Each structure stands twice: as C-alpha cells, then as structure tokens.
Amino acid sequence: MGLLKLLRKLKSESNKELRILLLGLDNAGKTTILKKLASEDINHITPTQGFNIKSVQSQGFKLNVWDIGGQRRIRPYWRNYFENTDVLIYVVDSTDKKRLEETGVELEELVTDEKLSGVPLLVFANKQDLLQAAPASDIADGLSLHTLSGRTYQIQACSALKGEGIQDGLEWVMKTVSKKKK
Amino acid sequence: MGCFGSKEKEDPEKKTEEKKYSWDKREKIDPALYTVENLNDEFVIREPGSIDGQQFIIQNCKNTRIYLFDHIASITVDDCVDCCIIVGPVMGSIFIRDCENCKFIVACQQFRTRDCSKLDVFLSCATQPIIEASAKLKFGCYQLNYDGLKEQFEKSQLSLFCNNWCNIHDFTPVTEKSNSSLISEECSLNEMFPGITDSSTSKLNISTNRGDSVVLVSLGSRPKPSLDSCFVAVFPSNSSYQVARNIVTLLKDKCVLVQIREINLTVGDLKRIFPNSDLSVHHAAISSGSVIGIELNGDNCCNVCTDVVSTLPPEEQRSIYSSLNKDEVSGETERFFDFCDIQMNN
Numbered sequence: 421m422g423l424l425k426l427l428r429k430l431k432s433e434s435n436k437e438l439r440i441l442l443l444g445l446d447n448a449g450k451t452t453i454l455k456k457l458a459s460e461d462i463n464h465i466t467p468t469q470g471f472n473i474k475s476v477q478s479q480g481f482k483l484n485v486w487d488i489g490g491q492r493r494i495r496p497y498w499r500n501y502f503e504n505t506d507v508l509i510y511v512v513d514s515t516d517k518k519r520l521e522e523t524g525v526e527l528e529e530l531v532t533d534e535k536l537s538g539v540p541l542l543v544f545a546n547k548q549d550l551l552q553a554a555p556a557s558d559i560a561d562g563l564s565l566h567t568l569s570g571r572t573y574q575i576q577a578c579s580a581l582k583g584e585g586i587q588d589g590l591e592w593v594m595k596t597v598s599k600k601k602k
Numbered sequence: 603m604g605c606f607g608s609k610e611k612e613d614p615e616k617k618t619e620e621k622k623y624s625w626d627k628r629e630k631i632d633p634a635l636y637t638v639e640n641l642n643d644e645f646v647i648r649e650p651g652s653i654d655g656q657q658f659i660i661q662n663c664k665n666t667r668i669y670l671f672d673h674i675a676s677i678t679v680d681d682c683v684d685c686c687i688i689v690g691p692v693m694g695s696i697f698i699r700d701c702e703n704c705k706f707i708v709a710c711q712q713f714r715t716r717d718c719s720k721l722d723v724f725l726s727c728a729t730q731p732i733i734e735a736s737a738k739l740k741f742g743c744y745q746l747n748y749d750g751l752k753e754q755f756e757k758s759q760l761s762l763f764c765n766n767w768c769n770i771h772d773f774t775p776v777t778e779k780s781n782s783s784l785i786s787e788e789c790s791l792n793e794m795f796p797g798i799t800d801s802s803t804s805k806l807n808i809s810t811n812r813g814d815s816v817v818l819v820s821l822g823s824r825p826k827p828s829l830d831s832c833f834v835a836v837f838p839s840n841s842s843y844q845v846a847r848n849i850v851t852l853l854k855d856k857c858v859l860v861q862i863r864e865i866n867l868t869v870g871d872l873k874r875i876f877p878n879s880d881l882s883v884h885h886a887a888i889s890s891g892s893v894i895g896i897e898l899n900g901d902n903c904c905n906v907c908t909d910v911v912s913t914l915p916p917e918e919q920r921s922i923y924s925s926l927n928k929d930e931v932s933g934e935t936e937r938f939f940d941f942c943d944i945q946m947n948n
C-alpha cells in the first residue's frame with residue numbers, strides 16, 4: 421500500500437468514515453434505498469444518469485454512500501468508483517427473473533476485480549413486497565454466492581419501499597466492519 | 603480476511619427464525635392471476651379492482667390487445683410484438699424490454715425501455731422517462747379517462763400535474779437521428795387501440811377525448827402557436843385541482859396548455875420565482891399544499907386569461923395569480939419550471 425493511501429486510510433479510520441459503494445442493474449432500487457437511508461421522499465426518483473452521493477450517520481460511523489446508475493450503457497464506468505471502497509452493497513430486483521443471469525454476470529465482474537478484492541459484500545434482495553419476488557435464497561443461488569471465496573458476504577431480503585430489511589443489512593455492515601478494523 | 607463459511611452462513615438463518623418480515627406473513631396469491639403471457643391474437647381486459655395495486659407481468663404476446671384498467675405496483679413488458687397495451691397508474695416503474703411495434707397508454711412514476719423498436723407511447727410520467735438501445739419510439743401526452751381513474755392515480759401516489767412525457771433521456775443516442783419523436787396530434791386513440799370504447803367496456807365510461815382526460819393534455823415540446831404566453835399559479839385550497847382544470851378548460855378554444863406542474867414551495871422559493879410580484883397574500887396557503895403552475899399560449903393570452911379568471915367564483919379567484927405584466931411572463935415561467943426540474947432531479 422502506498423504511503424498516501426495508507427495515510428488516507430488511517431485518517432478515515434480515525435474519523436470512522438466508511439465509503440460504501442451501491443451497485444446493481446438499472447431499476448434494482450439503489451437510489452430508492454439511498455433516499456430511504458437519508459429519510460427522504462421516494463415517490464419521485466428519476467432513473468440515475470450519473471451518480472448520487474449521500475452521507476448518513478449510523479452507530480457513530482459516517483457512511484458515505486455512492487449510488488451509481490445501473491443502465492447497461494453506463495456500467496463500464498462503475499470501475500471508476502472502486503478505489504478505497506470499504507463495503508460493496510449489490511442491489512437485486514428480486515422480481516426480475518428475466519435478468520437474474522445478467523445481474524449475476526455483472527456481480528461476477530465485480531467480485532473478480534482486483535480493486536474490490538476482500539471488500540465485504542452485502543447483497544440486498546430488494547422488492548420483497550412485490551407479488552412475484554423470488555425469496556432471498558433463490559437469489560443467492562442465482563448469483564452463485566456460495567462459490568465466493570476469500571470474502572465476507574451476506575444476503576438480506578428487503579423492501580426499500582416499505583423500509584423493511586434495510587436496517588438489518590446495515591447492521592451486518594457495521595458489525596462486519598468493526599470486526600475487520602479491530 | 604477470508605472468513606466465509608459456516609459462521610457467516612449461520613447468521614442469516616438465525617435471523618429469519620427470529621425475524622418475520624411482512625412478506626413472510628402475507629397470504630399466498632397465485633402469480634398467474636397477475637401475468638398475461640404467451641398469447642396470440644387475443645383481447646384481454648382487466649377491470650378496476652381486479653389487480654388492485656399488485657405487481658403485473660406481460661410477456662411473450664403477439665398481436666394481442668391487453669387493457670388493464672386498474673392501478674399497479676410495478677410492471678414489466680417483455681418480448682411482445684404488434685400489441686396494444688393500456689396500463690392503469692403504476693406506482694413504481696414500467697420497464698419495457700425487447701418489444702417491437704407496440705402501442706401503449708401508461709401513467710407511471712418511472713418509464714424505462716431497453717432493446718425496443720417502434721413503440722407509440724401516450725405517457726404520463728412523474729420523472730424523466732428514459733430509453734436505452736431503443737429506436738423509432740414516439741411519444742404523446744397521456745389522454746384517457748374512465749370511472750375511478752382519478753382515484754387510481756391517488757392510490758398510486760401519482761400527481762395529475764407532474765407529467766414529463768416529452769422530456770426523454772436517451773442513454774444511447776445516435777448521431778444521425780433521434781431515437782424518439784412525437785406522435786402526430788391528429789392520431790385517433792380509438793383507432794390505435796381498437797375496442798377501447800366498445801360494448802365490453804361501456805360500463806366503465808371510457809373516454810379518449812382530449813377534454814375528458816384526467817391528465818390535462820399538454821403541448822410539450824411542440825412549437826408554440828403564438829408569440830404570446832401567460833403564466834398562471836393556483837395556490838393550495840380544497841378545490842385547486844378543479845380550479846386548475848377549469849382554467850384550462852375554459853380557455854381551450856383560445857389558448858393551448860404548454861405545460862403544467864405542481865410543486866411544494868416555501869416563502870423563500872416564492873420570492874425567488876416571483877421577485878417582482880407581491881404574493882404575500884398566498885404565504886399562509888403554501889404551507890398547506892402544492893402550487894400548480896400553468897403555462898398557456900395563444901394570441902393575446904394574458905388578457906384572455908384575465909377575463910376568464912374574472913368569471914370564476916370570488917373564493918377561487920383569490921387562490922389564483924396570473925402575470926398581468928407581459929414582461930414578467932417569460933421570467934416567471936422559466937423560473938417556475940426550472941425549479942420543478944431541479945427538484946425532480948435531486
């Protein structure tokens with residue numbers, strides 16, 4: 421690790437700041453989750469053309485959450501945001517059976533990228549409130565999460581719309597990061 | 603740190619034992635009731651109450667008419683060809699993928715397409731509609747009414763006055779030619795959507811007339827017919843929806859509706875948007891709801907509009923502001939709608 425990077429890392433640890441990267445296909449619900457975390461209105465969310473960033477406080481940590489648009493055309497830009505990521509949150513639309521494979525391929529790209537190696541992964545199986553949502557266990561199978569190696573991960577069922585499961589996911593994040601930083 | 607395995611895997615299971623989410627407790631519903639798929643040359647009608655805010659899926663249909671007259675949580679339309687599809691108000695997104703030569707009437711929070719070609723869409727969209735890898739799309743303003751539609755908009759938390767139907771963002775623009783254009787105003791919805799008002803739906807009182815539409819039909823990005831424009835603001839009251847509608851309807855032979863929006867404003871916002879007008883009489887009202895802004899266009903528009911407003915009942919008149927000064931109109935209009943766009947995108 422370069423000196424500059426090390427210093428930056430030490431600084432961010434002393435301030436208890438975390439850089440969280442929120443990725444996933446278009447329409448997965450990333451921005452809705454971000455806005456829900458910041459207790460903002462979720463009825464008028466435009467599909468993201470670039471990225472959104474918000475800082476939220478949680479258990480004494482300052483979470484800087486980066487939400488990057490998931491449209492196929494702009495996925496190649498995801499990698500510009502990988503640097504210094506503390507936690508990766510990957511959001512899946514649990515009702516989108518047609519694109520379960522596609523979302524798996526994108527996740528595979530992320531977890532094999534060197535810049536994200538060892539970064540804890542939280543998968544949100546979102547939109548559980550909807551009738552056709554597949555259970556989180558099916559999403560885990562579809563994404564072949566069990567084949568991940570060398571990485572702490574968790575899958576959490578949630579509904580950004582109802583606000584359920586989001587906090588449970590965050591708690592896992594905080595627990596995992598505190599353990600790691602000891 | 604490489605700790606995956608038993609310890610990490612135990613956690614989620616433990617959790618589901620302790621914790622029951624609302625979806626773990628809900629009664630089982632057959633998804634097939636909310637799916638239309640694999641149809642050829644058919645006609646499907648779903649009446650109000652039959653979907654009642656559930657998610658819906660349409661896939662793999664050919665030359666089929668699918669008219670859903672109910673509100674919906676969220677919908678995907680995949681792999682359809684030569685279909686006519688009407689979708690009631692959608693609380694979340696409509697996502698159209700791999701479809702070709704289809705027609706839509708839809709109101710939604712988000713509108714998304716990918717890998718489509720030749721779609722005609724009559725749209726009401728609360729946010730900026732987006733298209734990706736899609737060509738030959740045409741858009742027109744939503745134009746529909748039937749019994750209970752207004753209530754379905756309310757249940758879907760969609761405003762009747764936030765329609766960005768012509769403000770399309772294309773993720774994959776091509777240089778030669780735009781992937782989206784406008785539907786000709788002469789098009790007849792009754793012809794484009796066969797059977798929409800025939801006997802099988804007569805009890806719903808369906809109307810495709812402009813004047814009847816729940817969403818006021820706006821000009822959008824089409825050229826304005828006149829050099830004269832006017833701006834009207836309707837301040838919150840119990841009847842502001844009706845007041846805004848009345849103004850547009852009473853003026854319909856003399857002015858066209860260019861655009862209409864509703865938004866929450868603070869006193870500070872109001873002062874910035876209308877720096878040269880004293881609107882202090884409305885300061886108390888703006889905390890109780892949203893302000894509706896209306897841009898109209900037509901010869902001698904400001905005077906015509908003032909005349910019409912003066913025919914309304916006094917209590918309605920008190921909730922209305924319209925630019926008396928022609929010089930103020932363009933600035934006020936621009937600042938109001940820019941403010942709406944900024945709010946929408948942050």
Ligand SMILES: Nc1nc2c(ncn2[C@@H]2O[C@H](COP(=O)(O)OP(=O)(O)OP(=O)(O)O)[C@@H](O)[C@H]2O)c(=O)[nH]1
Pocket residue numbers: 444445446447448449450451452453462465466467468469488489490491511546547548549550578579580581582675676693694695711712
């Ligand atoms: N029913 C339901 N709808 C949801 C949920 N989360 C998000 N949505 C809806 O799904 C649609 C897409 O949500 P967004 O937050 O814009 O998705 P995104 O992942 O940010 O998409 P991009 O910005 O295109 O990458 C919106 O219409 C949301 O209202 C959920 O938990 N339940």
Ligand SMILES: [Mg+2]
Pocket residue numbers: 450451452466467468487488489490
């Ligand atoms: Mg987004």
